[in-house]
Each structure stands twice: as structure tokens, then as C-alpha cells.
Amino acid sequence: MSLLEVDGVKVHFPVKKGILFDRTVGHVYAVDGVSFQVEAGQTYGLVGESGCGKTTLGRAVLRLVDITEGSVVLDGTDLAKLPEEEMRTFRRRLQMVFQDPLGSLNPRQNIESILSEGMAAHGIGSNQDERREKIKTILAKVGLPANSLARYPHEFSGGQRQRIGIARALVLEPDVIICDEPVSALDVSIQAQVINLLEELQESLGLTYVVIAHDLAVVRHISDVIGVMYLGALVEEAASDKLYEAPRHPYTKALMSAVPVPDPEVEDLRARILLTGDLPSPANPPAGCRFHTRCPWKQETRCATERPELTDDGTGHKVACHWTAEIEAGTVSRTGGEVVGAVREELDDRLPVEPTL
Numbered sequence: 327m328s329l330l331e332v333d334g335v336k337v338h339f340p341v342k343k344g345i346l347f348d349r350t351v352g353h354v355y356a357v358d359g360v361s362f363q364v365e366a367g368q369t370y371g372l373v374g375e376s377g378c379g380k381t382t383l384g385r386a387v388l389r390l391v392d393i394t395e396g397s398v399v400l401d402g403t404d405l406a407k408l409p410e411e412e413m414r415t416f417r418r419r420l421q422m423v424f425q426d427p428l429g430s431l432n433p434r435q436n437i438e439s440i441l442s443e444g445m446a447a448h449g450i451g452s453n454q455d456e457r458r459e460k461i462k463t464i465l466a467k468v469g470l471p472a473n474s475l476a477r478y479p480h481e482f483s484g485g486q487r488q489r490i491g492i493a494r495a496l497v498l499e500p501d502v503i504i505c506d507e508p509v510s511a512l513d514v515s516i517q518a519q520v521i522n523l524l525e526e527l528q529e530s531l532g533l534t535y536v537v538i539a540h541d542l543a544v545v546r547h548i549s550d551v552i553g554v555m556y557l558g559a560l561v562e563e564a565a566s567d568k569l570y571e572a573p574r575h576p577y578t579k580a581l582m583s584a585v586p587v588p589d590p591e592v593e594d595l596r597a598r599i600l601l602t603g604d605l606p607s608p609a610n611p612p613a614g615c616r617f618h619t620r621c622p623w624k625q626e627t628r629c630a631t632e633r634p635e636l637t638d639d640g641t642g643h644k645v646a647c648h649w650t651a652e653i654e655a656g657t658v659s660r661t662g663g664e665v666v667g668a669v670r671e672e673l674d675d676r677l678p679v680e681p682t683l
């Protein structure tokens with residue numbers, strides 16, 4: 327049994343209309359049947375474009391949004407079914423680190439007050455002196471000076487504020503931390519420091535992470551397994567290195583090719599070739615394969631009507647696509663339609679993966 331098991335989770339938000347907002351006229355299918363497992367001490371990376379449902383899925387794991395269907399099992403207990411009273415204990419074991427450290431820290435509270443609030447609520451430390459001592463230890467672990475206690479969030483840099491956000495999670499002694507875009511608000515030079523810190527803390531404290539990001543490059547190093555999400559569902563899942571070196575789903579290949587290279591011309595071409603069209607609305611997702619409206623491999627009838635399952639190739643590499651296996655086996659060939667030969671050659675030279683469009 328894995329420490330965290332997410333099984334068939336759906337989060338559908340009702341769309342309300344009418345003067346009293348009492349009429350449900352549809353649903354936003356933000357998360358629509360997601361399953362994954364995270365082993366104790368490991369990191370699961372969740373990647374996808376903005377709006378694909380990553381944050382909602384993270385919030386569903388913490389039960390901060392209602393789960394429409396499915397289960398979230400932490401250490402053998404199904405959180406989706408737990409009465410609110412009992413959920414309190416589990417809330418401490420599951421913590422979240424947010425994207426925007428400033429927005430998630432109360433500007434009027436000093437660091438001691440911010441960090442001790444949750445501790446007091448969960449009965450950690452019998453008095454403030456005890457809590458202060460523990461906070462000092464944690465501050466040292468996240469690389470902040472002890473004199474930070476009496477200071478306020480605005481007195482710190484972005485990277486330091488993210489360290490405070492991490493410390494706020496750590497003082498509660500969690501088992502699992504969900505890091506939602508933990509570095510995307512930070513300068514590139516600071517991003518690596520925060521990722522390294524998360525890795526060090528994982529090693530020394532035995533933490534388990536779910537790291538949510540729109541950028542595959544950010545989660546590549548820290549993750550053991552990566553799941554790629556598109557419009558509320560996983561389209562591919564594999565060990566981090568495998569996914570990065572040999573992505574199988576056309577959407578993952580497109581995400582990979584969006585990893586920046588210092589040539590604006592190539593980047594522009596990639597964007598146009600590999601991901602055409604906008605992300606459809608999760609309130610009105612396409613029938614069949616949700617990616618078919620933007621997919622260079624699509625075949626109208628099957629892809630537009632039949633939803634592909636996330637299928638294991640026998641090595642733990644899972645992909646949800648009707649054609650990947652056939653294309654890889656050479657029994658089906660697909661051309662990219664808009665892919666111009668010359669551009670492909672250029673991309674082949676520069677991409678870390680060969681686009682087999």
C-alpha cells in the first residue's frame with residue numbers, strides 16, 4: 327500500500343444561474359477521474375497547462391474542495407469519507423505550500439505569530455516558549471536566521487518568504503506536503519535554491535511530496551514519478567527520467583518542446599507546430615479524447631468519440647492515447663499536417679527529444 331492513494335477522483339463544480347443562483351445549468355469538470363499513488367518518502371510531480379485542474383486536484387487531496395467522486399486514501403484512511411471532526415487530525419499530516427508566498431502570509435503578523443498559529447490550533451507545544459524553540463529549529467532547517475521571529479513578511483525577499491511558507495508547513499510535522507507551483511513566482515536564480523531545499527528536507531525528515539507545476543523542467547529533478555495532466559485527466563505517467571527522455575503522449579512531447587532554448591525563431595515555430603489551438607473549456611470538454619482538438623495525430627472517428635484509458639505498457643509507463651503504441655510499433659504512421667519538413671529538421675537537432683510527429 328502506498329502512503330497516498332488517489333483513486334478515480336472527480337471534482338465537478340456546479341455552474342449556477344438565476345437571481346438566487348439556485349439553478350444548476352452545467353458543471354465545470356475541473357478534475358475528471360484521476361488516479362495516482364505516492365510512495366512514502368517520494369515525490370510525485372503533477373504537470374500541465376494553467377487551467378488543467380492541477381490546483382483543484384491538490385485541494386481535493388487536502389479536502390479543501392468537495393470531492394464529487396473517488397477516494398483519497400492517506401495511510402489506509404479514506405479522507406473523502408471522513409467526518410470533518412476526524413479530518414482535523416489528518417489536516418495536520420497533509421500540508422500545502424503555495425505559489426505566492428506573500429499572498430499566503432498575513433502581512434500584519436510577525437513570523438513567530440504566523441508559524442505558531444497552526445501549532446497552537448493542532449496542540450503542538452504545551453506553551454509559547456516550547457513552540458518558539460521548535461520554530462527556531464525549523465527556521466534553521468529552512469535556512470533563515472533566528473532573528474526572523476520578530477520580523478514581518480514584507481521584510482523578506484521572495485525566496486525567503488517561500489522558506490517561511492515551507493517552515494509553516496514543517497512546524498506541523500506533516501507526512502505529505504503538496505507544493506503548488508512552489509517556485510513559479512521566484513527569480514530563476516532562486517528557483518533552484520528552493521527546489522534544493524525541498525530535496526534536502528525530504529531526505530532529512532522523510533517527507534512525501536506532491537509537486538504541482540506548469541513547467542516540466544521544474545519538477546524533473548525533484549520528482550520520482552511525473553503525471554501529465556490535460557483538461558482534468560492524466561494523459562501520461564512515468565518515472566521522471568523516462569518521461570523526460572522518452573515521452574510518449576503527443577501532449578507531453580509538446581510540453582517538452584516548450585522547454586525554452588535561446589533561439590526565439592525556433593521557439594516560435596515549436597509553439598505553432600506542437601500545440602495549436604487553445605485549451606478547451608473544462609465546462610464543455612471535447613467528446614472522445616480530450617486532446618484530439620489540438621492533436622497532430624488525431625483521427626476523426628476514433629479520437630473524437632472514444633476516450634482513451636491510461637494504459638501501462640508493461641514497464642510502468644502509462645499513456646492515454648489510441649495511437650501511441652501503433653505509431654511506436656510502426657503499424658500506423660501519422661503526419662503532423664502542419665509540420666514543415668525544414669522546421670522538423672531544425673527541431674530534431676535542438677530538441678532533447680525527437681518529435682515523432
Ligand SMILES: Nc1ncnc2c1ncn2[C@@H]1O[C@H](COP(=O)(O)OP(=O)(O)OP(=O)(O)O)[C@@H](O)[C@H]1O
Nearest residue numbers: 339354356375376377378379380381382383540608
Ligand atoms: N471554485 C470553482 N468554481 C468553478 N470553477 C472552478 C473553481 N475552481 C477552479 N475552477 C475551474 O476549474 C478549472 C481548473 O482550475 P485549476 O485552478 O485547478 O487549474 P490549474 O491547472 O491549477 O491552473 P492554474 O495553474 O492557473 O492554477 C479552471 O477552468 C477553473 O476556472
